[in-house]
Amino acid sequence: MHSDFLKNDILILDGAMGTVLQQRGLPPGGQPELLNLTEPELLDSVYQEYADAGSQVVYANTFGANGLKLQRTGHSVDEIVTAAVTIAKQAVAGLGVRVALDMGPLGELLEPMGSLPFERAYELFREMAVAGEKAGADLVAIETMTDLYEAKAALLAVKENTDLPVLVTMSFDETGRTFTGCTVASMARTLEGLGADAVGLNCSLGPDKLAPLLAELCRNTRLPVVAKPNAGLPDPVDGHYDMGPEAFVEALLPCLDAGVTIFGGCCGTSPEYIRRLAQALNGKKPVPRTYDAVSFVCSPVTPCRVDGVRVIGERINPTGKKRFQQALLENDLDYILDVGVQQEDAGADILDVNVGFPGVNEVEMLPRVVKKLQSTISLPLQLDSSNPDALEAGLRVYNGKAAVNSVNGEPEVLDRILPIIKKYGASVVGLTLDKNGIPQTAEGRVAIARRILDAALSYGIPREDLWIDCLTLTVSAQQDQAVETLKAVETVHRELGLQTVLGVSNISFGLPNRPLITQNFLIQAMHAGLTLPIINPNQKEMLDAVAAFRVLSGEDRECRTYVARFTGEPALVQAAPAAGNLTLDDAIIRGLKAEAGKLAKAALETEDELSLVEGHLIPALDRVGEGYEQGKVFLPQLLSAAQAAQSVFEVIRVSIAQKGGAPVKKGRLVIATVKGDIHDIGKNIVKTVLENYGYEVLDLGRDVSPETILKAVQEQDIRLVGLSALMTTTLPAMEETIRLLQTLPEPPITFVGGAVVTPEYARQMGADYYAKDARQSVEIARKVFG
Amino acid sequence: MKLDIMEALRYLGAGSSPPEVLRRDMEQIADQLTAAVRPRYAYRVFSTVHEERGVLLREAGILLTGRSAARMLAQCDQAVLLICTLGAGFETMLRAEQARDMARAVMLDACGSAWVESGCNAAEEELAARFPGRYLTDRFSPGYGDLPLALQPAICAALDAGRRVGVQVTDSFLMNPSKSVTAVIGLSDRPQQARIRGCAYCSMRETCTLRKGGKSCAL
Helix, strand or coil: CCCHHHHCCCEECCCCCHHHHHHCCCCCCCCHHHHHHHCHHHHHHHHHHHHHHCCCEEECCCCCCCCCCCCCCCCCHHHHHHHHHHHHHHHCCCCCCEEEEEECCCCCCECCCCCECHHHHHHHHHHHHHHHHHHCCCEEEEEEECCHHHHHHHHHHHHHHCCCCEEEEECCCCCCECCCCCEHHHHHHHHHHCCCCEEEEECCCCHHHHHHHHHHHHHCCCCCEEEECCCCCECCCCCCECCCHHHHHHHHCHHHHHCCCEECCCCCCCHHHHHHHHHHHCCCCCCCCCCCCCCEEECCCCEEECCCCCCEEEEECCCCCHHHHHHHHCCCHHHHHHHHHHHHHHCCCEEEECCCCCCCCHHHHHHHHHHHHHHHCCCCEEEECCCHHHHHHHHHHCCCECEEEEEECCHHHHHHHHHHHHHHCCEEEEECCECCECCCCHHHHHHHHHHHHHHHHHCCCCHHHEEEECCCCCCCCCCCHHHHHHHHHHHHHHHHCCEEEEECHHHHCCCCCHHHHHHHHHHHHHHHCCCEEEECCCCHHHHHHHHHHHHHCCCCHHHHHHHHHHHCCCCCCCCCCCCCCCCHHHHHHCCCHHHHHHHHHHHCCCCCHHHHHHHHHHHHHHHHHHHHHCCCCCHHHHHHHHHHHHHHHHHHHHHHHHHCCCCCCCCEEEEEEECCCCCCHHHHHHHHHHHCCCCEEEECCCCECHHHHHHHHHHHCCCEEEEECCCHHHHHHHHHHHHHHCCCCCCCEEEEECCCCCHHHHHHCCCCEECCCHHHHHHHHHHHHC | CCCCHHHHHHHCCCCCCCCHHHHHHHHHHHHHHHHHCCCEEEEEEEEEEECCCCEEEHHHCEEECCHHHHHHCCCCCEEEEEEEECHHHHHHHHHHHHHHCHHHHHHHHHHHHHHHHHHHHHHHHHHHHHCCCCEECCCECCCCCCCCHHHHHHHHHHCCHHHHHCCEECCCCCEECCCEEEEEEEEECCCCCCCCCCHHHCCCCCCCHHHHCCCCCCC
């Protein structure tokens, strides 16, 4: 195998390039990749020194040679990468030393933190990888990553466009997380699933501080593990790192016993460090280690080990939910996010995501919803679809190790979907049914489970990544089947040793007091070995049962979680509602969300939707707005009132969706934070307030180009556009947007706001209105829409 | 490190007489924030060369142009570049809070601003302890006074900010993650009198709502 050299023995990489170049005169902050063109001899000597010192792999000087960082240099990626790899190849020719194409972070943050889309990051890495392979690189080293998503884009780009082996190392701090919060376990298991050949840690800390993290990494992967630490920490005065070669090697050696087999150095190290390291490792053999083969899914920040009961939230699913269907058809992703947030707050561990509905293009919608959810929710996701293309599109953009729901015992389904599962390293739910339907006996279902297991193993999917769903049937219709399901769960759990999934709620369909039946079935199923119940986490009875089960099974040590759940946290934020005769107007003014919703429901029995809006909601919001203008009410209170109004609107939407009527909408407008500006809380405040006055706000997001805004205005026939800018440097983009909009035959009315915008600027750039704050944007909308 | 609630309230315009409910909510949110996110900072000391064009940070090759830098660093033979950030963790927290509750999100945002300042204060204390007998100037940042915002990329590059604290600068000189501060602090053998604080030096002076109302944020 082309990657055998990574596996079979101890392997020694090189040390730093950047800090060595700085010692030889490159100023801090300079762009070292240009030296490939200007100083080939200098680089040649560094590679040779590393090879002489004992490096078996040297990293070509291509860390930042990507299309973004090179765009203002006048040089192409291909030119720089080719030069760098060629110099390295020549320097080590005949020495048996391999050359790695080095790929560091792109220098711009990916969405959702920055504005670089995942797909664009993939393209930038692809360009490098293709150039590197063409120039003769022997392998690729993706390093110093702090964002798992960026590492995934790079890894996919290498795997899909080259035949080179690839090692991936990321940078962690002492808390055991990267700057973006990624954990060691999430990193290891996600990247192994995606097909990395080795994983490890580099940069950020010295070997002493990285050692415990490396040990943790070794437990979480079957792959060879790389250690490439810094020579300690830099001195703030002279920039020198505080660990000499001897101390460095001494602190690094214990990692051998933890299972690390690939060694090198990062910032502050030099050929001398590598020489000492090679001497110390001479004659040493890899130390065998044990892999923790646990079922596992994760987002970067939330690893989820399935070593007990883990709750899968079922609410992101349009089946039988009119309001959810409406949101899907209207592209209202905020609503879907809200459904996710509620389940996270209720205590779900994993969220099932199903967006299949007639009229919805799942192949486009599933990745969009995945991106939306993972921008805010930290739980791992389970992608739920019968459309293989939608599943692949969703898995591709998922940040972490996902689960997929589902395959079944049909060979065609297995052969179509399991390769996708393998490629993206996901876990998969296997339903115990096939073309003959659901077997009526436990034995029949277990037989299908075995078939699915064999198929999964044949595709190289490890058994811990297969979860079996023995299927819940409605007890009021097929009463004998509840027992069969429980028997099947028990056998799959005990004999096959697999995790089991059940959609629990189905059991009680058609019966009164459904929660009682559902809860009882859940308890019996957990006792039989159910580890992954798919339930509604907002139903208190269900999570109560899980909490109790975790106590009795011994998982909830010292009953801590249980006690915390039932002794209760102190009540949060909102002032207590006054007893008795609270009016709807009062509830809105005081920002009491739940009460406002309840009172609105009651009011709808005697009033229609429109009079609720015109007669209560808007006058109440106006009173709060006046207080805000007079400085008696502050922004958080204004927003609390707006959100209470939102809960009233939600009641109205549900009521209208049930009647099948058209929603109450007072006018549609576009808002956006202009190109170059990534601060969007101000724009979001305006959106919250406008929406709760009943306006339909098309939020284009932040860092939005003038062309995107123009397109939205044209396509959607928009009459009012609000633009926000926070920095003086982005005011020109605001002006450009207005100029572009004015080229339309019937230009929309524009209003502008944001910290640096003044009435004077607004006039100069040709905006129709200046909005000092969210409250004024309502006044403007009123003038425009009447 | 302690988060100054009154400072956070000032950012919301409620510095003088915050309603009791608001103050309680802010305290609770501040507790959540400080438990979840620690400010992270990095700094480096450079020697200064006082030139006609401005103050040159020699080892980094960065020229600090403008009157503010010249006045603040007049008596300094060294200057420190500092970066402090709440990192991506805060951004994620703020996004989640915006999805949950916009009112709490603006309070969290204000607490974040106060918390990153606490981080800068801690870095300053560390500096003072590291250089006993030396005197520090007030810290000042690109965008304040006439120190150009356009210095941001060079400052971040000199501090290796991407690798050391995870901060990137965009083409429009914004730092990302957004709750990040860069600053310059002069070091001198003499006690420092020059002060940068006050509205006169603030780039927000024309638009500041507090100032229009005859108040100040007291920074």
